[in-house]
Amino acid sequence: MQYKIAETRRFAFPLLSLIFLTMQNPVIKAQLPDTISLRLKNVSTPPMGWMTWNGFGENISETIIKQIADALVSSGMKDAGYNYIFIDDSWQGGRDNKNNIIPDPKKFPSGIKALADYVHAKGLKLGIYSDAAPLTCAGYTGSLNFEKQDAATFASWGIDYLKYDYCNAPSDMATAKERYTTMADALSASGRNIVLGICEWGGRQPWLWAAEAGGTVWRMAGDIRNKWKDKGQGGMDIMDVVDINGGLDRYAGRGHWNDPDMLVVGLNGVKGPAADLGGTGCTEVEQQSQMSLWCILSSPLIASNDLRAMDERTKKMLLNKEAIAINQDALGKQGKRVLDNDNWAIFMKLLANGDIAFAILNKSNAAQKTTISFNAFGLSGNYEIRDVWTHRMAAEGNKWKGEVAAHETKLFRLKAIQ
Ligand code: GLA
Numbered sequence: 001m002q003y004k005i006a007e008t009r010r011f012a013f014p015l016l017s018l019i020f021l022t023m024q025n026p027v028i029k030a031q032l033p034d035t036i037s038l039r040l041k042n043v044s045t046p047p048m049g050w051m052t053w054n055g056f057g058e059n060i061s062e063t064i065i066k067q068i069a070d071a072l073v074s075s076g077m078k079d080a081g082y083n084y085i086f087i088d089d090s091w092q093g094g095r096d097n098k099n100n101i102i103p104d105p106k107k108f109p110s111g112i113k114a115l116a117d118y119v120h121a122k123g124l125k126l127g128i129y130s131d132a133a134p135l136t137c138a139g140y141t142g143s144l145n146f147e148k149q150d151a152a153t154f155a156s157w158g159i160d161y162l163k164y165d166y167c168n169a170p171s172d173m174a175t176a177k178e179r180y181t182t183m184a185d186a187l188s189a190s191g192r193n194i195v196l197g198i199c200e201w202g203g204r205q206p207w208l209w210a211a212e213a214g215g216t217v218w219r220m221a222g223d224i225r226n227k228w229k230d231k232g233q234g235g236m237d238i239m240d241v242v243d244i245n246g247g248l249d250r251y252a253g254r255g256h257w258n259d260p261d262m263l264v265v266g267l268n269g270v271k272g273p274a275a276d277l278g279g280t281g282c283t284e285v286e287q288q289s290q291m292s293l294w295c296i297l298s299s300p301l302i303a304s305n306d307l308r309a310m311d312e313r314t315k316k317m318l319l320n321k322e323a324i325a326i327n328q329d330a331l332g333k334q335g336k337r338v339l340d341n342d343n344w345a346i347f348m349k350l351l352a353n354g355d356i357a358f359a360i361l362n363k364s365n366a367a368q369k370t371t372i373s374f375n376a377f378g379l380s381g382n383y384e385i386r387d388v389w390t391h392r393m394a395a396e397g398n399k400w401k402g403e404v405a406a407h408e409t410k411l412f413r414l415k416a417i418q
Contacts, residue, residue: 044254045328046300047161047195047217049084049127050077054224054262054274054304058090058138061107062115069119071307078124080319081328082303084161085119086127087112092140101130101141101150116158127161127197128154132179133168142168144179147186155190162187166200173204177213184214197259202244207251207258217259217300220245224261225279226269228286228407233278238264238290239363245297246337246345252298254332259300265291266305266314274304284313285408288389289361291317292409295327296335296347296359322388323411326357335359338377343368348377356383356414362404371401374414383414 050068052060069085072078091112093104103112116126130150131142143150143164154162164183166176180198187194198206198215201222210218221244222236230237241260248258265288267274269281282290294301303318310318326349335349335357343364349357356379362368374383375398387394388411394400396417404410 044332046257046298047084048082048301049086050082050303050307051086051088051262053088055267055270055272055306057272060090062110065115066118068307069122069124072124073122075307075310075315076319077307080321081324084125084127086161086163088129089136089138090140094141099146099149101153113157120158125160127163128159129163131165131167135168137165137167147183148189151186151190154194155192159194161195161197163197163199176200176204177209180213180215207248211256216255217257219261220248220258221260225277226264226267226274226281227279228282235277242293249334249336252334257298257300258334262302262304263290263294265303265317266310285405288317289407289409291323292359292411295323296349296357296411298327298334301327322391358412358414360404360410362406362408365406367403367405369403371399374398382417384417386413388413
């Protein structure tokens, strides 16, 4: 089906005004009160790393995490920017007789401090997980009423990041904000720079309050499953998450990010939580599409596949430096959705050097041909249009014409020709 330029023109006027607005506004961080800026913990670009949950679930151990740390370095992931290892739920072994939270001695016989030392020695950082209630989502020990003590324990272990979940907690927004603020204050008082990741799945609109509560990232939707588009089994799929996140760009900026959850790249239908609720897997095109969309939407890039056994295609996706550069761009803008209908979605992201990232997603189940006139999106003049996946110039001028496969996202970097 030919995608007509006329169809895009309807979006040109609102987009132009948005671009002007964006250009007139200083970086969002500069607008935040000092108290919030102070909490931003210097994580100015979206965090990158690897998280245990979606691929490994409760089957984690210090041995696996050390092997993953080794693989992060040997695969080139660390050099590409993936510098966090996030331990998710199920590391806990309860509390000792002084109420100090302790790790499961079978999974972590050497303790978390020794593991953090190992990870730090490789130039990586270590994240851990807890919950704003007595019990976590998987039923392990949570931190409610032990915030100060647990934050101090995490600091003494050398923890760099806390993913703080919200299972078993009251559903209202005020309580959520209060519980997250209490933990943020406890982390600040711990004396260590520990980044707070808020995980209440979007139900209480965390984009409105999470940065003020002390969060650097906030999940804006439920747990992502390893599937492109739901066929009625429930749970979030990639398209569900993109639909929501596509409307949240104005809430993100340097040091505070919408988090649409982990990448499914390289999971290839393995068992684990990502396989629940119909998460049977994504095609190579869909995995690459997710990477493109997460990059232009300035989402945390958190791999969840087994890094010890990555095939070349997976490495190519996770290690694409041009795509990562769009994600980590210093201007800190989340890509804006500038067109959305049943067949197509288009996103644009302004970059620090004046270039523009431009993503064209074919949502339909068949390949489609299209001609995009960049003029219709408020971009006058001519551009070098570089395809971030082929690493070649795709066109030069003010138009791109080509075919986009079903579920594919073309990701371009546009440089104005003077
Ligand atoms: C929730 C979170 C997930 C994961 C699990 C662990 O579902 O959203 O990301 O942390 O809990 O139990």
